[in-house]
Amino acid sequence: MDSGEANMSGASMVSAHSTNIVGDAISKIMEFKDKVFSIEQRGGIVRIKIHRDILPHIVQRLAILKGIYLRTMMASDERGLEGVYRLYYVFGVDKEHTNLVFEVALPQEDPKVPTVVDINRASDWYELEAHDMLGVEFLNRKLYRLVLPEDWPEKVHPLKKEYSVSELLKLYRPKAVEYAKEIGAENIVTIPIGPYHPALHEPEFFELYVRGEKVIDARYMGFMVHRGIEKLGENMKYDQVPFLAERICGICGFVHSTSYCQAVENALDIDVPERALFIRSIILEIERIHSHLLWVGVALHLLGYDTGFMHSWRIRERVMILAELLTGSRKTYGINVVGGVRRDIDNDKIRKAIDVLNYVREEFKKLVEISINVPQVTARLRGTGVLPLGEAIALSLVGPTARGSGLDRDVRRDYPYAAYKYVSFRVPTYSEGDNLARTLVRVDETFESIDMLYQLLDKLPSGSIRNESWSVEPYRLGIGSVEAPRGEVIHVLLTGEYSPYRWRVRAPTYQNLPAIPIMLKGIDLADAPLTIASIDPCFSCTDRAIVVDVDRNTVKSIPIEALSLKGTRAIR
Amino acid sequence: MAFVETVLAIVTSMLLYIFLPPLLDGIERKIRAKIQTRYGPPTILQTWYDIIKLSSKELRIPPTLQYSIFLFILALSLSITTLYLLSYILISFDIYTLTIIIVLIISTHSLLILVSTLSSNPFSIIGVFRGLTIDIVNEMGFIASIPLYYLSIKTFDSSVKSFILLLFSILFIFIVSYVGSKRLPYDLHEAEPELASGSIIEFSGPMLALYLYLHLIDRYTIIALPITMGIGIGLAVTPFVSLFFIHVIAALVYIIFGAVAALLGRSRIDIAVKTLMLIYLLIIIAWIVVKLI
Numbered sequence: 123m124d125s126g127e128a129n130m131s132g133a134s135m136v137s138a139h140s141t142n143i144v145g146d147a148i149s150k151i152m153e154f155k156d157k158v159f160s161i162e163q164r165g166g167i168v169r170i171k172i173h174r175d176i177l178p179h180i181v182q183r184l185a186i187l188k189g190i191y192l193r194t195m196m197a198s199d200e201r202g203l204e205g206v207y208r209l210y211y212v213f214g215v216d217k218e219h220t221n222l223v224f225e226v227a228l229p230q231e232d233p234k235v236p237t238v239v240d241i242n243r244a245s246d247w248y249e250l251e252a253h254d255m256l257g258v259e260f261l262n263r264k265l266y267r268l269v270l271p272e273d274w275p276e277k278v279h280p281l282k283k284e285y286s287v288s289e290l291l292k293l294y295r296p297k298a299v300e301y302a303k304e305i306g307a308e309n310i311v312t313i314p315i316g317p318y319h320p321a322l323h324e325p326e327f328f329e330l331y332v333r334g335e336k337v338i339d340a341r342y343m344g345f346m347v348h349r350g351i352e353k354l355g356e357n358m359k360y361d362q363v364p365f366l367a368e369r370i371c372g373i374c375g376f377v378h379s380t381s382y383c384q385a386v387e388n389a390l391d392i393d394v395p396e397r398a399l400f401i402r403s404i405i406l407e408i409e410r411i412h413s414h415l416l417w418v419g420v421a422l423h424l425l426g427y428d429t430g431f432m433h434s435w436r437i438r439e440r441v442m443i444l445a446e447l448l449t450g451s452r453k454t455y456g457i458n459v460v461g462g463v464r465r466d467i468d469n470d471k472i473r474k475a476i477d478v479l480n481y482v483r484e485e486f487k488k489l490v491e492i493s494i495n496v497p498q499v500t501a502r503l504r505g506t507g508v509l510p511l512g513e514a515i516a517l518s519l520v521g522p523t524a525r526g527s528g529l530d531r532d533v534r535r536d537y538p539y540a541a542y543k544y545v546s547f548r549v550p551t552y553s554e555g556d557n558l559a560r561t562l563v564r565v566d567e568t569f570e571s572i573d574m575l576y577q578l579l580d581k582l583p584s585g586s587i588r589n590e591s592w593s594v595e596p597y598r599l600g601i602g603s604v605e606a607p608r609g610e611v612i613h614v615l616l617t618g619e620y621s622p623y624r625w626r627v628r629a630p631t632y633q634n635l636p637a638i639p640i641m642l643k644g645i646d647l648a649d650a651p652l653t654i655a656s657i658d659p660c661f662s663c664t665d666r667a668i669v670v671d672v673d674r675n676t677v678k679s680i681p682i683e684a685l686s687l688k689g690t691r692a693i694r
Numbered sequence: 695m696a697f698v699e700t701v702l703a704i705v706t707s708m709l710l711y712i713f714l715p716p717l718l719d720g721i722e723r724k725i726r727a728k729i730q731t732r733y734g735p736p737t738i739l740q741t742w743y744d745i746i747k748l749s750s751k752e753l754r755i756p757p758t759l760q761y762s763i764f765l766f767i768l769a770l771s772l773s774i775t776t777l778y779l780l781s782y783i784l785i786s787f788d789i790y791t792l793t794i795i796i797v798l799i800i801s802t803h804s805l806l807i808l809v810s811t812l813s814s815n816p817f818s819i820i821g822v823f824r825g826l827t828i829d830i831v832n833e834m835g836f837i838a839s840i841p842l843y844y845l846s847i848k849t850f851d852s853s854v855k856s857f858i859l860l861l862f863s864i865l866f867i868f869i870v871s872y873v874g875s876k877r878l879p880y881d882l883h884e885a886e887p888e889l890a891s892g893s894i895i896e897f898s899g900p901m902l903a904l905y906l907y908l909h910l911i912d913r914y915t916i917i918a919l920p921i922t923m924g925i926g927i928g929l930a931v932t933p934f935v936s937l938f939f940i941h942v943i944a945a946l947v948y949i950i951f952g953a954v955a956a957l958l959g960r961s962r963i964d965i966a967v968k969t970l971m972l973i974y975l976l977i978i979i980a981w982i983v984v985k986l987i
Contacts, residue, residue, distance in 0.1 A: 335963055426878055426885065426960020432730035498879045498959030647820070648885060648962045 143189050143215045144168065147222060150183040165388065166537065167601060171225045174235045177211075180224060181238040181245075189217050191518040191531075192244045193603070196614045196626035197252035199283045201230045203597065207256055209235065210614060210626075211245075212601065216536035221601055228258060237263035244518035247632065255281040269345045280353055281624075287353055326659065328638070332647055340642040340650075342635060355625040356618070360386055360594065363622065364458045367613075370627060371660055372453070373416060376409050377606035378613070378627065379458035384539055385615035386460045386622075389600025392592045396541070397585045398462035403541040404475075404578050405448065405455060406604065407571040411482065412441040413607035414564045414571075417658050421561060422493060424652045425502055430493045437485045444478040447471055462588030472579045483572050490565050503558035507641040507653030510555055514637070521609020522567065523634045523657045526560035528553035533605035540604075545577040557649070560656045564607075597623065606630055608658045631660045700785050703933035707781035710941050711918070715910035716741040718945055722952030729956045745907055751899035758814040759896060766904045769805040772798050773911050780915065780922055784933045784940075787926035789844075795919065796840060800833060802912060803874075806905075810883075810893035821892035824963050825876070825883025831967055832873045835974045836916075839867040842981055843920060847927045858984050866977045867920045872951055873970060875913040879961035917951070918944040 148168075151158055157173035172180060184190050196210040206227040213222040228235055237260040239246045250268035252258045257279040259265070267274070280290050327346070331339040351370060355363050367382040368375035380402050387394055419434035442452045448467055449455035457465040467475075493499055509519075514527040524531050532549040534542040550566035552559035596619050603612040609630030616624040634657040641653050720738035727734025735741075755763060776798040783791050807829060810822040846863040850856045873880045883892030897905050921943045925936045961969070 422959070426881070427958065429726075429730045429956050430959075432732060436731050496957070496959045498961050498965075501965055502959070502962060646962055646964060648882075 142218075143187060144218050144220050144222065146187055147184060147190065147215070150187070151180055153183070154179060166219050167221045167223055167388075167599070169223045169225060169599065171227070174226045174228060177224070177226055178236045178238050178241060181211075181241045184213060184222075185241055190215055190222070191515070192242055192248075193221065193518070193610065194612045194614060194626065194628040195245060195248035195252070196616075196624065197248075197256045197258055197281070198616060198624040198626075199256055199281060200227075202283055205230055207233045207258055209252065209258070210599070212612070212614060214537070216531055219537050221537075223599065223601075233257060234259040234261055236261050239263055242518075243516050243636070244633065246636065255279055257282070269348050271346075280350065287350070287357060290350075290353075326654070328642075328650075328654065330642065330647065330650055335647045337642050337645050337647055337650055340639040342638060344635065352625050352627060355622055358621055360460050360621065363625070364460070365456055367627070368454050368456060368458070370629065371606075373413050373660065374409050374606050374608065375454050376405050376458065377604045377611045378629075379456075380406060380540070381602040381604045381611045381613040382615070382625070382627075383458050383460050384602025384604070385600040385613040385625075386602070386617070387600070388602055389598040389615055389617050390592055390595060392461050393589055394462050395586045395589055396583045397466075398587045398589075400541040400544070400578055400582050401463045401465075401467060401587060402458070403545075404467070404575060404582075405445070405457070406540065407575050407578070408441060408445050408448070410571045410607045411568055411575075412438050412445065413658075414568045415441065415486070417564060417607075417655070418489075418493075418561070418568075420655060421557075421652060422499065424655055425499050427493065427496055427499055430489065430496070430499070433485075433489050437482055437489065440478050440481055444475055447474060459588060461590060461592055462586070464588065466587050467582065472582065475579055476576070479572050479575055483569065486568060500558070502649060502652065503556070503561055505556050505558075506645055506649045507557045507560075507656050508555050509637055509641050511553070513640050514555070517636050518633060519609070519637055520633050521606070521630050521658075522560050522563040523609060523630075523637060525549065525551045525563045526656075527555035531610075533603050533610045537603055539602070541578060541581075544581055545574050547574050557652055557656045564658075594619065608660060609634060629660060631657065635659065700933070703784060703937060704778070704781045706934075707784060707937050707940075708777055710937070711777040711780065711911070711914065714941065714945065715914040716745055716907065718914065718948045718952075719910050721949060725949060725953055726956045729953065741906075741910070745903045748898075748903035748906070749900050753900050754898055755901065756814075756896065759809070759812050759901075762809045762812055763901065765805050765809050766901065766908070769802050769809075769908055770904065772802045772805070773908055773915070776802065776915055777911070780918060781937075783922055783926055784936045787923075792840075792844070792923065796837070799912075799915060799919070800836070802908070803829060803833065806893075806908060806912075809905075810896075813893065813896045815896060818893060818896050821883045821885065821895075824885065825892055827963060828873065828880055828882055828966055828970070831970050831974075832870060835866070835870045835970065836874065838974065838978060839863065839870045840923075842978070843867045843923065844927070846981075847924060850928065855984060855987070859981060862977055862981045862984065864920070866974070866981070868917075868947070869973060869977075871916045871920065871947075872954075874916045875951060876909070877951060877955035878958045880966060881960060882963055882966060885960055914944065914948060917947050921947070 148161065151161075151170060151172070154172070154176045157176045159171040159173070160169075161171075162169045190213050193212045193214040195212065198208050198210065200206055200208045204227070206229055209226040209228065211224040211226070213224070214220075215222065226235060233256070235258065237245075237249060239249060239260075240263075247268060249258075249260045249263070250265065253260060253265050254267055254269045257277070270280075275293055278285070278290075278293055285293075327343040329341045329343075330337050351366060355366060358366060363382055364379040367378040370378040386392070415434050415438035419431040419438065422428070422430035422434060445455065446452045448471055449457050449465060457463045509523070509527045511528045514524050514529045519527070519529065520531060528551055530549060530551045533539070534547070535549055547570050548566075550563050550570065552562055594617060596617050598617045600615045600617070601612065602615070603610055605611075606629075610633070611630060612628045614626040614628075615622050638654055638657060638659075641656070642650055645653060717738060719741040720735060723740065724734045724738055737743075753763075776795055779791055779795050779798070783795070807822070807826055810825070811819070813819060813822065843863040843866070846856070846860040850860055876883060884894060894902065894905065918940060921940050925931070925939055929936070929939075931939075
């Protein structure tokens with residue numbers, strides 16, 4: 123087939139059905155029509171296959187257009203299908219509810235592609251992760267390990283299809299045991315502590331360079347407990363994965379199972395019963411309320427206002443009980459399946475849910491009024507951890523972090539899913555970009571969620587809650603995205619025969635974390651914990667100790683075992 | 695006054711000073727728990743139980759804090775001497791004894807700060823120096839507030855002007871007492887436990903018990919001092935009546951301080967220093983202006 127004709131017809135078809143931004147994007151892409159292999163549109167997804175050489179030019183053109191941002195990038199090993207590795211760059215056009223998916227095939231013998239990190243800063247971690255997990259080489263940039271540990275064997279890229287999970291377990295043995303022997307500590311228990319836990323007590327590692335009490339610079343290191351969930355998902359059946367997906371997050375796991383199910387449903391064109399869509403939205407909003415109440419409590423605790431913390435969690439407890447009433451569990455509900463949900467809501471539960479919502483609305487209103495009037499709370503929230511709008515756009519930030527900087531972005535409105543199209547709601551945004559703005563976004567969202575829940579419970583339609591008559595068609599692409607309490611969660615999925623062929627998960631913290639060093643620069647050390655917490659980060663559990671001597675310009679890592687032994691000897 | 699009665703008054707007062715601070719801390723913890731909808735400690739004697747239990751543990755002293763035990767003992771001796779003089783002042787109030795009490799209180803503070811700075815733990819040091827910065831500002835406030843308060847009581851003549859002067863000086867001295875008690879929003883020495891911890895993190899067992907006890911005595915002393923001055927200078931009553939009023943009012947103020955702290959958040963070192971210096975300067979200037987009018 124003449125590829126040029128295919129290009130033109132594809133472009134005409136898309137342009138005819140596209141509104142301004144997508145149409146403009148397609149026009150710009152067609153400047154390289156010799157290297158654009160095909161353009162297909164299905165639902166809200168426009169798939170554009172391009173040659174790897176024009177990727178930076180395409181990203182450059184998209185950067186000029188306003189309202190397009192990088193939502194995620196999936197790297198996939200498709201050597202068994204077409205003899206290539208393939209990169210899927212997913213750009214979102216919020217205003218037109220459309221995803222532009224650029225597919226770049228890389229020959230297996232030469233998996234190299236020009237970097238786009240100098241054009242799109244949000245692509246930095248995606249490229250590093252693709253390099254770690256699949257060995258893709260990104261040209262003209264410094265590549266280093268992001269996800270894999272330092273002692274991971276060279277040239278073993280875990281997402282390549284030739285490695286099974288059991289083989290990977292044999293290939294990698296952490297050197298911690300040998301190291302413990304070296305320092306004579308093989309008999310002691312390793313306890314993850316410090317060097318410090320700036321917020322939320324998870325395995326984050328921030329180096330804060332301070333002069334006196336001022337933070338002059340900051341650096342983040344993460345991915346210390348990468349769990350290989352995407353790889354695990356490739357060996358599970360479609361209906362098993364939601365239960366794994368829900369365990370990605372300990373607070374808002376339901377967003378992941380929903381997002382996964384939506385990706386499968388999107389790929390296979392599965393119709394989900396309306397009642398199931400409503401139930402998903404109800405649980406998602408309950409999850410948002412308890413997550414925001416948790417965050418408000420933690421933020422107040424970090425500000426030393428423990429009375430506010432206690433009351434926030436007291437109110438949250440009622441929401442947790444409500445979640446248990448509706449799903450059977452306080453957390454990790456396990457009710458999502460591809461094609462619907464597993465548990466229904468009856469009228470008695472609706473009545474009880476409304477009672478809880480009335481209680482939460484009144485109590486939370488009182489708490490907010492009191493907390494905002496505590497002078498230390500306002501003084502330390504206002505003007506600290508400022509993130510300008512320009513940075514939020516450049517880093518493709520999501521959720522309350524973006525909305526606190528005036529970036530009006532919300533998946534519930536921009537890419538409607540579940541039952542959000544049936545309810546009216548406001549998307550709160552604040553332009554100040556400081557910790558107070560991000561706090562107020564969450565406070566307003568809590569009230570919006572309560573209002574939304576009233577509407578959803580009132581309009582809950584009758585009917586079945588699950589569509590079980592669906593079949594798998596392999597190698598179809600699906601995207602599922604959900605507005606989690608922390609921001610947009612997006613799952614990209616390529617279907618396989620019995621399991622997902624490739625399942626890509628992108629949590630909001632992945633997108634928002636690069637903003638923290640910007641927020642931290644120039645603030646007082648005392649405000650660092652709250653500023654880090656202000657994006658409501660989601661890490662998991664390990665730490666390493668490091669000492670930076672700025673005067674001597676030296677960096678020294680200290681294993682926690684050594685610290686422990688030193689301390690034990692010292693007090694003998 | 696009979697010798698026996700004098701001795702009895704001093705001994706009773708000393709016993710109250712020694713026993714009350716941990717008990718009041720227990721009450722404060724219960725009240726704070728109530729405000730925060732928690733159960734709190736099982737009994738108001740819990741702080742006493744904590745101190746007794748910690749005292750029964752093995753003595754472990756980190757190398758850089760080897761000599762701290764001696765400094766703690768010295769601080770305890772100074773505190774007990776302060777308590778004795780605070781009790782003695784009920785029998786015979788004079789400015790010299792008051793001066794010695796002030797010197798002793800500041801010396802105890804200095805010793806406790808000195809012990810804290812001996813730590814080699816950088817996270818502890820951050821907190822210690824935050825606490826030290828606040829202490830320096832507050833000690834200046836303490837030294838300035840005592841003469842203003844003393845003069846306000848001494849020259850009180852029921853006029854509006856003297857009433858205003860007394861009000862300013864009472865406000866001043868109780869703000870100083872509150873800040874000195876290291877409660878919220880001024881608990882900066884132990885602020886952000888994830889980033890900075892003060893001296894407490896360095897102590898365990900009997901050392902921690904001693905530190906806590908000294909801290910609680912200090913909290914109570916700096917509240918009781920202005921009340922003792924007020925009653926000692928302003929009211930001509932018997933030592934036992936004075937003693938009763940002092941401890942009842944001091945206990946009430948202590949609990950009010952505890953309840954207020956539960957309603958506040960934590961300040962930041964720069965905000966705290968600026969705010970305190972501004973408040974202290976404004977009160978001093980206002981007092982002088984009213985005095986000169």
